[in-house]
Amino acid sequence: MNGFERRAQQIKNRIKETALKMLASCSPKQIRIADIAGEAGVSQVTIYNYFGSKEALIREVFRDYVQSTVDEFESVVRANVSLKEKIEYIVLQKKNNTHTLHPSVLAELVQEDPEIQELVRKNYEERSLPLMAELVGKAKANGEISEGISVETVILYLNMLYDSSARMLESTQNSEDLDKLVEEMVHVFFYGICGPKSQN
Incomplete structure (x- = not known):
């Protein structure tokens, strides 16, 4: 260059x-x-x-945004860290992304532009979904997820966690409250609201 x-x-x-x-x-x-x-x-x-045009500029900005988000997710999936640390990343990524593109802006872009709709669909099917399946597969192999739980169920649960975390995290201002909330959300992901069974 x-x-x-x-x-x-x-x-x-x-x-x-x-x-x-x-x-x-x-x-x-x-x-x-x-x-x-x-x-x-x-x-x-x-x-x-x-x-x-403005529309073409916004499409390119959105394409870069999606690419960098999925690239970052891929690096986390393939990192040599525990499933707990990866789930913490997924929760916090939603908060970080909310400060980049607001959910209402994301929804508007996807609803109003067929090219962006196709970009989102293609990225989800060709990259995000296989990466989530890889994440779950590795966690099962390491004994971090029960063999009796299907990959599809874990992915559904991860998507629910990811989608709902933004609303909770947006209202959290100081870092101590944020750390506590993330810790509790990850705890609920692994153990539910009752916590792990006591070891007697």
Whole structure:
């Protein structure tokens, strides 16, 4: 990559980072190219030259977001750590992602754009689902999940945990409360609300 290409890529990345930051708190419909250009310190023409339209820019930002999220999940699934640590990551990832793209923004993007719908479907079927199956398979092999529980049931439970954790974690402000809540959610995942059976 020569100097011109490197500068062009830096500008493009700055535009995408600006759009992603705006999507953390604004509906895509509320964001204007002029707003992105002003925040990124570029002209509107530059944005159109690189991306063609606001919709194309948002699609590329969303594609990068999904890719990085799944890449991070893959690294956790394949890490040499316990299932408990992996579940803690899944819970906390939802909180971290909420600060990047708000759930209402994610829902709007998926509902309104068929290309984004297809991107989400393809990523889930081709990457996320196999990774979750791999996570469960490894945990079963290590004796961390009962052999009597199917992979499908564990994945369903993980999805429920992931989807509901955002609402609880969003209202948690200080780190001590957050640590306690995550610890309790992981405990419920493994033992239910009654806790482990006492060892007599």
